[in-house]
Amino acid sequence: MAMKAPDSGGSGEILPITPSLSETTSGVAAALQSPQPPSSSSDIDTIYVPSYSRWFSWTDINDCEVRSLPEFFDSRSSSKNPKFYLYLRNSIIKQYRDDHPRKISFTDVRRTLVSDVVSIRRVFDFLDSWGLINYTSSASAKPLKWDEKEAGKSAGDAASEPSTTVKETAKRICNGCKSICSIACFACDKYDLTLCARCYVRSNYRVGINSSEFKRVEISEESKIQWSEKEILLLLEAVMHYGDDWKKVAPHVTGRTEKDCVSQFVKLPFGEQFVKESDFEDGLEAFDQIKGSAIPESEGIDKDGFSPNKRMKLTPLADASNPIMAQAAFLSALAGTKVAEAAARAAVTALSDVDEADKNASGDPNRQETNAAPSGETTRNDSERAWADAKSLIEKEEQEVEVAIKETVEVEMKKIRDRIVHFEKLDLEMERSRKQLEEMKNLLFVDQLNIFFHTRKARTSEDRVEC
């Protein structure tokens, strides 16, 4: 997110930031994907803060601050306390933002803060290294173009909805990211919008608009100045000699910069011959793979709508005139060569598999149709025979299984029978011994009786004798 510069009254308050200011800046400032600083050609009022400093807030102290500047937080001295640190930090940042985009120097800050200078320097260095102050680009080199547009784009994303006013000046301003469209832009006449290549690819337009409504408009300044035949000849010679080394090509073509040579070469009608078909596919597939299904339709539409254009503009991948390839190049650079390679290969294999599957699918019905009579029979017999063989095998297996089961069952039965026999024997034994026991009991009883009678007889006889 980009933050508007706080326009507080007076340039030099020693106060810590008042609550009214914190309203406008309470949101966390974030937004850039890359650590490269954004181009200062975009809005002067917006202040960019790198995404790794997203933690910053006017009223809070983050852990990284405590870690980097422990002197304020270890209560070694009563005046070096967190409140003092907040005063220093907020004053420095406020002072920088008041004067933005001018870079603020340590001496400027040191002169306005009431503190010992070394503490000020430490806080200043800390803020500088975290990009909370003095975070503007000084030079914009060509490779930074990605990041500029990226920055402008993401700033535009978070800032507000794209405005509907179009500036029809000589320099076209993109509605999405509010940056100046330099190489190419896409104009939609229906809704009167202009988008830079980046915003177009990112589909940073309103919901109702289809990507096909946009027309590509070349803004490249060199198109105004036509290339003479001589220059084109020199260019071709140079390219034949030096190939892709544009640094050598540019001086060969007198009076044109590298960029111009590249863009001109790409515009040449026979640029196609220098482009390998597979590369084109690979590149696009890789792009699709990497991006996933994020914007499937627009890619598809783009491919169809712009393929002839794209084929011409493929060789210099760094050229921003072709948004898709540019995107692919950027993404592959982001992801690393190995990943991009793997993705491309996977895409190619997937593609070839799809092709084969298609061929197979189309192949089978074809085969059956064309090779009906002669080979059809033989194949059918073969298959039937195979089928019969299989069936017999199955039956055999079943039989074997049955036999095995029968045997098992018989064995079990035998076991049981043996056991029964054994138990019967035991039973008999039991009976016999019981009978014996009974007899013995009987005998015993008889003996007892006899004894009893005898004793009784003896007693009665004794009694008669006594009487």
Place this chain on the structure above:
Amino acid sequence: MKGLVSTGWKGPVKFRMPTAENLVPIRLDIQFEGQRYKDAFTWNPSDPDNEVVIFAKRTVKDLKLPYAFVTQIAQSIQSQLSDFRAYEGQDMYTGEKIIPIKLDLRVNQTLIKDQFLWDLNNFESDPEEFARTLCKDLGVEDPEVGPAVAFAIREQLYEIAIQSVASARESRLSKKGRRGSDHGSASKASGLSMDLMKLFSFKSSVVRKRKDLDVYEPVVDLLTSEEVDALEAREERHAR
């Protein structure tokens, strides 16, 4: 001011700035190859010495001075720091000292004149906070005034601290073996301090006398650029 005012006699204290932060006022006035660099700021003597060179380089880079200034600045700072450190081992008597601090400075276009009482015994005092509050209360917009005020206060406190060290040494030399009450007279002899007892005795009131009111009131003037030029010219003449 923070901290309690001590009422009893204090024994000799190791020299230090009588403030919460032991910061040294550093003044720079370097002339070299026709260029003059004047500056004043506060330095923490407990910072490592390499900070001096870092600061000098930073300043030279920011102000786009010729590189030769780096060594000169560093040397000047170092010498002032070593002076300060030389005092550090020695004793100073503080006693019941309330001293008036006077401010009479011009920073860019702001002129400040003020006088107030400062308690030397209060080792928790903070000139920085005083300066911040002063500027905030008086609505001073120029942010460079604050540091200048803090510096002026510190400079005066430093002077007085040095004097107390000197007087302590004197009294020790002249009255060997005799400690105690004499230090009070010695400090009074410096002429700057005021006697608390006399000031706040039951005979006089705490309220300031009317004739003193103007003296103790801060005055802030915003000068126009012509007045600034005139003053600068006068200052240069005085300096020469």
